[in-house]
Amino acid sequence: MNVGLIDVDGHSNFPNLPLMKLSAWHKKRGDTVRWYNPICDSFPRPPFDRVYMSKVFTFTPDFPYYINAKEVIKGGTGYSYPDGGKPLDPEIEHIYPDYSLYGITDTAYGFLTRGCPRNCDFCIVGKKEGLKSRKVADLSEFWNGQKNIMLCDPNLIACPDWKDLIQQLIKSKAKVNINQGIDIRIMTEEKAKMIKRLRVDSVHFAWDRYEDKEIIIPKFKQFKEITEWGARKTSVYVLTNFNTTIEQDLERIYTLRDLDYDPYVMIYEKEKTRNDDPVRYLQRWVNNRKIFKTIRRFEDYDPKMG
Helix, strand or coil: CEEEEEECCCCCCCCCHHHHHHHHHHHHCCCEEEECCCCCCCCCCCCECEEEEECCCCCCCCCCCCCCECCEEEECCCCCCCCCCCCCCHHHHCCCCCHHHHCCCCEEEECCEECCCCCCCCCCHHHHHCCCCEECCCHHHCCCCCCEEEECCCCHHHCCCHHHHHHHHHHHCCEEEECCCECHHHCCHHHHHHHHCCECCCEEEEECCHHHHHHHHHHHHHHHHHHCCCCCCEEEEEEECCCCCHHHHHHHHHHHHHCCCEEEEEECCHHHCCCCCHHHHHHHHHHCHHHHHHCCCHHHCCCCCC
């Protein structure tokens, strides 16, 4: 087969894992696989036997060009919100990804677990993957000695197998980035001590729900006492524009800074907000580290700054 691939979101920032797995599976069968080029691959060339289109984000515009193919298969949450549509067949889902598709040589990407018990209204993971964190792979399924591991798990330490999985990450001696964050609400002394053994530039947490502050603040204090990690190694996603006021957003931001954690503002449905919305100014102030360290209070921040 002659197979074409289209990363609808664009592949400049983050690789599309399903496309890398589909590429590996087809190449293993002896098929020809390459990116679909709307200029070079349209008529009068012979059509592709099959073209896969993958879209992660619902707000990404669809591929606007004619697709010269006998068969076109679309997949991903961007097309089938919120369930993500038909999953990959098991033999494709569990194949070692074709990192050469994106020219990746030193980083491994994948999931050790899927699902999350939280069922937050702003998150699709529970609807898409289930309300239980469960092991879906060992590290060797997508890692083979790379220096870096990009882990996409939604709630790793909620999985019953968390200890074995973190031990696999420790044993790899690779630098680990758990990019979706770690659930601080279920942090324990044992979990914190194991996480401390990971090679990380920083670990990510989230304080999404303002009302969780009575649970979260003591957990943050405990984690810091155990790891002795400061703001340079501990960042916290702060969800805004969902069900909180600016005053509640600021309370979380100031509290995190006082605890020596590094807040990072995430705007819910940012694409629907205006550039002059106060929450946009809040994000610019907090996420610009130099400004945030220099200007201590939001009311002193001038949005017209560079």
